[in-house]
Amino acid sequence: MQPLPPIETVDLFPILNDHLLDLLRRLAPDDWQRPTVCKGWTVKDIVSHIVDGNWRRITLYRDHYQSPELPVIDSYESLVKYLNQLNQDWVVATRRLSPAILIDWLAQTGPVVYELFKQQPPFEAAPFPVAWAGEETSLNWFHIAREYTELWHHQQQIRLALDQTDVLMSAELHHPLLDTFMRALPHTFRHVSAQPGTLVTVTVTGPGGDTWYLLRQDTQWALVQGAGSLQPAAAVKLDGAIAWRLFTKGLLADDARPYLSVSGDQTLGTPILRMLSVMA
Structure with missing residues (x-):
């Protein structure tokens, strides 16, 4: 990968x-x-x-x-x-x-x-x-x-x-923002324990949305391009109109939670609620 x-x-x-x-x-x-x-x-x-x-x-x-x-x-x-x-x-x-x-x-x-x-x-x-x-x-x-x-x-x-x-x-302007923000995922998950090979997917809906693949490697988490046949242990979905506000500390985690869904292991999905992609 x-x-x-x-x-x-x-x-x-x-x-x-x-x-x-x-x-x-x-x-x-x-x-x-x-x-x-x-x-x-x-x-x-x-x-x-x-x-x-x-x-x-x-x-x-x-x-x-x-x-x-x-x-x-x-x-x-x-x-x-x-x-x-x-x-x-x-x-x-x-x-x-x-x-x-x-x-x-x-x-x-x-x-x-x-x-x-x-x-x-x-x-x-x-x-x-x-x-x-x-x-x-x-x-x-x-x-x-x-x-x-x-x-x-x-x-x-x-x-x-x-x-x-x-x-x-628009997809032209919004997707690069989200793609940059998502580079904070490995750092956000640095204290989350999981077996090597564990996959978490994060999907942001709406224009410019996409799915990002977070893979547990031997000693750290890493973002990868796609997951092949590997099935996610947790699949996170977040409303695109809410994501940018959550990641810039413009919305509290409790207020964003209704716009978030996690399929699978909840402990692997909810850490995204504390992700920040700004200096705050």
């Missing part, structure tokens, strides 16, 4: 950016102040956070600059705490800026980020690992796919607040 192939997301960045700009340019003033699933953040706050991410990517890739004020980060928890404070500081500082400025910045930075990502050799080491997948070193293609999921899910949080989510649920 072969491992999963890399995920190609680079050329999806301008599509995402155009969709967001088109949405934002049509918003009424009150729409910018709508609350979102990000506690304490409005639509405008999330837009500002997206812009912040773009400026940081340009700072890193184009200017090769890092803040001299980086704290000591010696654990996953300290990294999450640092990122949360970094994000909040920017959002609070930019609340005094107009939506028009944020739109201008988004239009300015989005194409630059796309060009910078196109220049990165996909199989060379990325500047940061994808920690939620349990990696200490990641390749550029995976890091860029992770960045794609960041932009996708933050835009979808905006769209959820505005009841305009359909455009990002």
Whole structure:
């Protein structure tokens, strides 16, 4: 059984950016102040956070600059705490800026980020690992796919607040998101015991949905391409409209449970309810 192939997301960045700009340019003033699933953040706050991410990517890739004020980060928890404070500081500082400025910045930075990502050799080491997948070193293609999921899910949080989510649920845009998120499965199952050869399948329904195959090998779990004649010990099915929210901490496990079904061994199916594909 072969491992999963890399995920190609680079050329999806301008599509995402155009969709967001088109949405934002049509918003009424009150729409910018709508609350979102990000506690304490409005639509405008999330837009500002997206812009912040773009400026940081340009700072890193184009200017090769890092803040001299980086704290000591010696654990996953300290990294999450640092990122949360970094994000909040920017959002609070930019609340005094107009939506028009944020739109201008988004239009300015989005194409630059796309060009910078196109220049990165996909199989060379990325500047940061994808920690939620349990990696200490990641390749550029995976890091860029992770960045794609960041932009996708933050835009979808905006769209959820505005009841305009359909455009990002196309197979073209949704499947790469799910495929990237599912790379967290082996790390999520790392403490789940099973005999070598045990198979768990995870199916996400709806446009862009698919089935992923998680196989227990001698000492670890691994995602593989298909399972041949091997029958799953547990088959998980999850509603596609719910999956992205669950994996980005936008929905509690208990609230997602009614949208999840597990056939077979329940102890091998329910760990997906605690899977996170964001730094949280």
